[in-house]
Amino acid sequence: MAQNGTWKRIEPQLYRLKHQTPTGEWTTRYYARFKDWKGVNRKVPAGTDLRGARTKKKLLLGENARHVDFDT
Numbered sequence: 001m002a003q004n005g006t007w008k009r010i011e012p013q014l015y016r017l018k019h020q021t022p023t024g025e026w027t028t029r030y031y032a033r034f035k036d037w038k039g040v041n042r043k044v045p046a047g048t049d050l051r052g053a054r055t056k057k058k059l060l061l062g063e064n065a066r067h068v069d070f071d072t
Helices: 050-065
Strands: 003-011 014-020 026-035 041-047
Touching: 003 050, 014 050, 026 050, 041 050
Parallel strands: none
Antiparallel strands: 003 014, 014 026, 026 041
16 A cells, blocks of 8 residues: 655656555556547556656557557
8 A cells, every 4th residue: 555645747748656555665666647549548557667667658658549448
């Protein structure tokens, strides 16, 4: 269970979540947040490092542009 989580917008459609674990360690995770082509709001984990998260966001937005169904 995450404790003391704080969200910060890094760039359009990319957010960082910093939270403290029950053991007291701080972790950082990145999420891509966007509205897909069906109009559904999506929040997809994008990794733990910024470079990888930016890559994942680009891939997700490309799939969205090609109308990939994220529900299957």
